[in-house]
Amino acid sequence: MLFTSILIFLVLSTYICHNDNSFNRLGTITVAFITLMFISSLNIVSISNGITLFNNWFIFKTINLPIIFMMLLFIMSWLTYSSTNSISINFNLLVLVLTNLLGLMTLPLVNDLLMLYIIIELQSYTLYLMTGLYNKSYNSTRASMLYFMTGGMASTIMLMSMYFLFNEYGTMNLNEMNMLQNYNNTFNMTEMMLMMGLMFKMGMAPLHRWSMSVYNYAPTYMTAYMSIVAKLSMSSLMFANYWLFDNYVMLLFMYMSLLMGAYKPLYQMNLKTMLAYSGMLNFGYLLLSVMSYDMSYYMYMMQYVLTHLLMFMMLLSAGELVTPVSKWSPLLFMNQLNMNNNYLLMSLMMCMFSLMGMPPTPGFFSKLFIMESSLMDNYMFEMMLLMMCSVMATYYYANMMKMSMNSMTNKEQTVYMNSTVAYMMSVTTMLLLTFYIYLPNMIEGLMMMYM
Template sequence: MTSIAFLSLLVYSTYSTPIMTNRLTLLIMLFVLIIFNSSFNLISLNNGLALFNDWFIMYNNNYYFITVITSLIIFLLSYNCFSFSNSKIEANIYFSLIILANSIALLLFPLVNDLLSLYILIELQSYSLYILTGMTNKSYNSSRAALLYFLMGGIASCLILLSSYFMYLDTGTTNLSEMWSMSYYTDLTMFNYILILALMFKMGMAPLHRWSIAVYNYAPTYMTAYMSIVAKVSIISFILTWAATLDLSIIYMFFISSLIIGCYKPLYQINIKTILAYSGLLNFSYLLLSLIINNEVSLVGFYLYLSQYILTHMLMFIIMLTMSYYMTSPPTIWSPITFMHQLNMPNKALSGCLIMALFSLIGLPPTPGFYAKLLMFTSALSSNYMFESLLMVMCSVIATYFYANMIKVLMMNTESTNNNNMSPVMAYMMSFSSMLLMFIWVYLDIMLQGMYMLIM
């Protein structure tokens, strides 16, 4: 359906306004989400459902990721689909079309069961992100980010092709299911290591992270939110789908590196997007450990931690974009909130919502971050990962400092404003997300039962 919508909007966009095209894209993604949730149930997906001549396989966990990715795209599109009196984002007629092309790759990537479809989809995902990053060609930093993203993404794509070569050389097939059935007779260690290395490179995990920090810093804030969350969720969903068959021992290096670098590097930063980029490293390192442990408790913790991470970071980026309406002279129109001291905003409601998101990242009860970290530590200790648990506790304590420093800046302002130029839609979305962070513990039991069904 997204493919048909892409072709339809390609024709329609020639005589339509950008904001109307964005609204139609939002309605299309809503319709895709409704159709998808009414077409499948978890019971029918226990043994997997082969699609398109076994190029894709639908499992229980794919149901979660497709729903989450579609919801993320809808959440982000909502910001750019309503006109504001002082909007700082330039509308582009091709923005929604490229988002649709990117969403095709994002939604199909967790289902991949063949190396050909793996390479095609990851390139479709990457090339659309290159264009989206450099779409604001009037910005020098945006062009730098797009070029750097293109060069580093090309290196990772070469590694994926190299791993595909080793796989086909040893097994004579490109089908992943057939490959794992031959693993008893063929050594696929080289394929495992190179493929995982390429995927970690694409995600920007430490120690291969410097390029991603630069790209997130140079790109417009809106695209930083899109790249840092949606693309990473798509790639880690593929790793989780094949976690039982892939050799994940090399991920341990990325877990340790991302955990240590993600907790101490932000202590020396004043750029907010750089701090959030390192925060993403820290949070995704917890998810890597749950993949290494790979038991029921760790996988339930994986889903819960990923859910709260997505919710908190989306809320933080949307608030950063909305704060631009209360600034008289932002440094740039593409990234109005750049430095730490700019968080000193007169709107106390926005500050309160952002503080609630930071509380969840710290792990204070009753926010979902507390329960997610609790499950992570429980699964690690029950599996005798004592050193890793101690290291996570130490890094969490260190990371609390730069989160608390952001809270201090937010609470320093005593002024208030009567500026009501904020979009009502964005106000409702931020209010709903903040209330969800505060009272999600009420529905925690139901959520855990649903997450347990995903791993059955």
């Protein structure tokens, strides 16, 4: 369905020349249909070990389904947003997004190194193009170029490691590799290189500096897209093939990301950079749950996606309420949070509390699950570090909140927002606020998935 729609839109794009929102709306409906088909085909899950597709290239397992579902939902709401504002009207955007979605959805299912490379390139190239899509903005082209350079470097590292892996195991298939690895349990550098490539692409510390610049330079809603979905699909690949990666090296990345993500934004005034660092911090927590291979991974992902979706929607829609820094990134600095819409700021504050890990927001529960699973696996020091870093991070979240609170005692003014965006934001806020109510049911479902 996705592939067909890409083709249809590609052909359509050669015929239709006028730019308007209807194209993006059509895209939203397409993604909705894809989600529907995805849900209806979920009963394959009953096959316990998964089902391999296309000559063993892909494997359809239960492990990654929640993540794919989350990606679809995110892209759906992202497209809904972009169909309501004017700067996102670009004819090529939808085709690129759908192509990227193809890459995103298949990446976690990959079962073959060659396919891994192809899919990751499919995903990355579309992302580079999307970043540079608005080439009227100087920063956007800059971001795109930087992204391309660093992404290319990471791909090269990955390709090299794939060569070494093939040299060592004599197979490209990940399943067979797993079996072979079980028999000779040796530590080798090549898998580490593969992981380094992936970490580079995800922008984890100490290989993170490029991502901060890219997220900062790119237009805000492109930042929203790439800071969530690209990381999501890559970490989900790592979660599914956790046996391939060495825990000690992953620990190194985790320590660095936690410390950097907690310490660096303390000196920042730039909201987008702060969010990028906080995303890195969150992925540091996620690496811990990947290492302990636990359900807490889904929990954390869910809160990450929900919170960031809401936060970016807020940052975008608040562009109409403040004096914009630029057309592409209207809300850039922390002092701009001093704006005149209390309800918007309240939901922003709830996101912040969730990122801090204050109960009863999802951030608390996901952090609780991560702590529990890491205790179970005796990652004591890591858990302590997680606590320390989350408290450090609390300081800058609190700072952001205090900035946004300055205007809260003013007389409330009625500010009209786009009703679609307002609706989406209120639904997301409700989902975040009532997370603890549907949490027990969700745990049951996820346990089934994970078994």
